[in-house]
Amino acid sequence: MYSYNDLERLFVRYKLEGVPSGVSIEQFCLSNKVPYNLFAKWYKDTRKQIIPVQVLVVPPRNQKFRKSFHHFRNAIRKWILGFFLLPNLESWWISA
Structure with missing residues (x-):
């Protein structure tokens, strides 16, 4: 079983090592013997989703x-x- 800290460290290592060398996250998880489905679930559970919005009207400041x-x-x-x-x-x- 992988802890929150284990998966966080893996993600940081991926950003430092995997991204610059062009390795996908799936390949990086496989090479580090971490099931990708566990990493993906952890990532979804811990990262806030960013939803784009468009502001149509700004209320006046009086x-x-x-x-x-x-x-x-x-x-x-x-x-x-x-x-x-x-x-x-x-x-x-x-x-x-």
């Missing part, structure tokens, strides 16, 4: 939204600081 967002963010920060009883750090936290 000043009213910014003010309400910053007010809300600062209120949350004050609440967190009050919860942890750190009033002396409040001015530092809000300016960050």
Whole structure:
């Protein structure tokens, strides 16, 4: 049985050794005595799929939204600081 780290190392080795020499991943797995189907399943399970999207409309950024967002963010920060009883750090936290 191959662990996550074993398959991760194999993939890194493939990118460093196999890709530059033009070896397919199937051939690389075979030469390293790793069943390709296990590698393929690990790869599918651990890699996030990238889905292309097209942005049609960008919402306008208005000043009213910014003010309400910053007010809300600062209120949350004050609440967190009050919860942890750190009033002396409040001015530092809000300016960050």
